[in-house]
Amino acid sequence: MANFTGKTVLVTGATRGIGLAIAEEFAKAGANLAICASHETGLLQTAQKLASYDVRVYTQVVNISHADDCESFVANALKEFGQVDVLVNNAGITKDNLTVRMSEEDFDTVINVNLKGTFLMSKAALKVMFKKRNGSIVNISSVVGEMGNPGQANYVASKAGVIGLTKTFAKEFGSRNVRVNAVTPGFVQTAMTDQLSEEVKTRALEAVPLKRFAQTQDIAKAVLFLASDDAAYITGHILAVNGGLYI
Ligand SMILES: NC(=O)c1ccc[n+]([C@@H]2O[C@H](COP(=O)([O-])OP(=O)(O)OC[C@H]3O[C@@H](n4cnc5c(N)ncnc54)[C@H](O)[C@@H]3O)[C@@H](O)[C@H]2O)c1
Numbered sequence: 001m002a003n004f005t006g007k008t009v010l011v012t013g014a015t016r017g018i019g020l021a022i023a024e025e026f027a028k029a030g031a032n033l034a035i036c037a038s039h040e041t042g043l044l045q046t047a048q049k050l051a052s053y054d055v056r057v058y059t060q061v062v063n064i065s066h067a068d069d070c071e072s073f074v075a076n077a078l079k080e081f082g083q084v085d086v087l088v089n090n091a092g093i094t095k096d097n098l099t100v101r102m103s104e105e106d107f108d109t110v111i112n113v114n115l116k117g118t119f120l121m122s123k124a125a126l127k128v129m130f131k132k133r134n135g136s137i138v139n140i141s142s143v144v145g146e147m148g149n150p151g152q153a154n155y156v157a158s159k160a161g162v163i164g165l166t167k168t169f170a171k172e173f174g175s176r177n178v179r180v181n182a183v184t185p186g187f188v189q190t191a192m193t194d195q196l197s198e199e200v201k202t203r204a205l206e207a208v209p210l211k212r213f214a215q216t217q218d219i220a221k222a223v224l225f226l227a228s229d230d231a232a233y234i235t236g237h238i239l240a241v242n243g244g245l246y247i
Pocket of ligand 1: 016018065113117192
């Protein structure tokens with residue numbers, strides 16, 4: 001397992017689901033963590049859980065679609081730990097509807113959080129990494145950003161956009177030794193998928209060669225690999241963690 005002892009890792013949307021699993025895997029690997037979420041709920045609890053791995057934890061309520069929030073989160077993490085080594089852009093939302101019923105507001109909201117938020121947080125962190133000539137960013141996109149999905153025009157556009165950002169950042173910052181990669185999860189067992197009916201779950205699994213939903217740890221381990229020195233010559237890569245759903 002990669003060792004992140006003494007490193008500082010920033011994870012957005014770390015209070016639950018995939019973000020929580022990512023933060024926990026980094027804590028197990030020895031990283032100090034700066035975590036943020038859109039609401040106070042869960043942040044303290046998450047911080048206590050992570051601190052039980054004997055690492056330092058900084059928390060902040062942040063709206064990643066606001067530039068000032070992103071700048072202050074990165075600045076505070078830098079003040080707290082003296083360095084920023086890894087950023088994981090995990091926070092994301094859905095507001096699903098068929099295109100003809102999707103409001104302009106719901107389109108904008110999802111793009112502002114998932115795509116613009118990834119841009120703004122990356123921009124804030126890249127300024128620090130660029131100067132230090134060292135750093136790694138991992139973006140959480142989605143399999144639907146690669147294959148499209150009815151009822152999710154806003155979400156799919158945002159996640160496809162994240163793939164574009166990943167490749168562009170990789171080209172812009174490679175010469176400064178900053179690597180930027182993305183993970184595209186398929187179905188993941190989270191509170192959201194737990195609510196699906198057995199019939200819907202069975203139908204979804206028919207399309208997955210590995211015949212199970214991902215555990216959040218499956219996604220987290222791929223993120224740790226890309227963030228680690230084991231992936232030192234990997235940048236601009238989109239790593240599918242989808243059980244074979246889209247090949
Ligand atoms: N769950 C899945 O099956 C699945 C599949 C593919 C991709 N993904 C992606 O993985 C990521 C995590 O998904 P999840 O299901 O664990 O999410 P979740 O809804 O369980 O948690 C989302 C987290 O993001 C935070 N967040 C939301 N809006 C924010 C904002 N504006 N500013 C700061 N923080 C904000 C929330 O506070 C929360 O901590 C998302 O980017 C999602 O699109 C999820």
